[in-house]
Amino acid sequence: MRGPGGGANLLALRSHNTALVLDLLRTAGPEGISRLELAERTGLTPQAVSKITARLREEGLAAEAGRRASTGGKPRTVLRLVPEAGHAVGVHLDRDELRAVLADLDGTVVARRHAPLDLGAPGAEAVLTRVASVVEELEAELPADGSLLGAGVALPGPLDHRRGVLHRVTGFPEWDGFPLRDALSARLGGVPVVVDKDTNAVALGLAVAGEGGSFAYLHLGTGLGAGLVIGGSVHRGPRTGAGEFGHQVVQLDGPPCGCGDRGCVEALCLAAVARGETAEAARVLGTGAANLVGLLDIDRVLVGGRTVEGAPEVFVSGVRGVLEARARRTGEECGVVRLVSGEERVAEGAAQLVLAPVFGQDG
Numbered sequence: 001m002r003g004p005g006g007g008a009n010l011l012a013l014r015s016h017n018t019a020l021v022l023d024l025l026r027t028a029g030p031e032g033i034s035r036l037e038l039a040e041r042t043g044l045t046p047q048a049v050s051k052i053t054a055r056l057r058e059e060g061l062a063a064e065a066g067r068r069a070s071t072g073g074k075p076r077t078v079l080r081l082v083p084e085a086g087h088a089v090g091v092h093l094d095r096d097e098l099r100a101v102l103a104d105l106d107g108t109v110v111a112r113r114h115a116p117l118d119l120g121a122p123g124a125e126a127v128l129t130r131v132a133s134v135v136e137e138l139e140a141e142l143p144a145d146g147s148l149l150g151a152g153v154a155l156p157g158p159l160d161h162r163r164g165v166l167h168r169v170t171g172f173p174e175w176d177g178f179p180l181r182d183a184l185s186a187r188l189g190g191v192p193v194v195v196d197k198d199t200n201a202v203a204l205g206l207a208v209a210g211e212g213g214s215f216a217y218l219h220l221g222t223g224l225g226a227g228l229v230i231g232g233s234v235h236r237g238p239r240t241g242a243g244e245f246g247h248q249v250v251q252l253d254g255p256p257c258g259c260g261d262r263g264c265v266e267a268l269c270l271a272a273v274a275r276g277e278t279a280e281a282a283r284v285l286g287t288g289a290a291n292l293v294g295l296l297d298i299d300r301v302l303v304g305g306r307t308v309e310g311a312p313e314v315f316v317s318g319v320r321g322v323l324e325a326r327a328r329r330t331g332e333e334c335g336v337v338r339l340v341s342g343e344e345r346v347a348e349g350a351a352q353l354v355l356a357p358v359f360g361q362d363g
Contacts, residue, residue, distance in 0.1 A: 019360030025081040032065030032078035090351030093155035095222040102138040103351040132187040150192035152353030154201035161240035164195040171258040194353040201349030203227025213299040221305035224266035233362040282318025304340035
């Protein structure tokens, strides 16, 4: 299962039955799980489980974790995941900075990078060179017996997630049509690359970490977007364009937005922040969130991003206030408004774009 550059073959790891077994090994933790338990929980035959676990052990992805007493017969050998055997790089390309992490199979960050970046001025090739350099720096920090499964790149949309092609990134039209996935993979010698919106990356990371049900993650940083998880899966839409939350018009003939329209939630939010009117920005964000709740009937609204983290109490209470006012009018409540914090959330979610499918989760 070794791929280009000595890394594990991502397509081989993505086989459904292997993913089922790997996910149970991961959730079992260091204590491990027996082959019999794996067969019972997956519905696979003991023979199939034995073949899969033998292959995983050969690849170094699974190892013995001791023996466990059984109700009859000899003690059962239990197996555990070897987190350090596989890694993914997650890259967050923001309009003015780059953050990247190296994460193991458990999603634990083992190395990181942070640098200023101008997403527009240097041109696509210069940015591509910088990203490839950072990925290679992190790959150099892999343990001797570890492998790189791939790199996930998250950045503002809109974009085509399936093809890894960028559209007119708001404020940076020169990126329109750039094949980021294939171009970066070629620079990295064939390492698999996955490209998605920054908001979807965070939403996926939250879902992998156990944020269940249906929720919206609203990210207000240098721009504004939403990651949507419906029924436990990231909702991207048939053209992978869902989540352009910041460009819903809430004020006809309002101030111009970088997308070319007027009166968008993003333009109003960022203008209020620039004026120092944080409470007004929170109210506008809450209005957009209320529209989303009304359309999708989601369970929770989560908010994050560097602008939100600059005044978290104001934004959380402001969004909550608008949603509570809506609930009093309609009788339909959206259960929770909560802060999602952490400077590396997007980069960590980008790593999950690679890691989550290995365990059979939406990537």
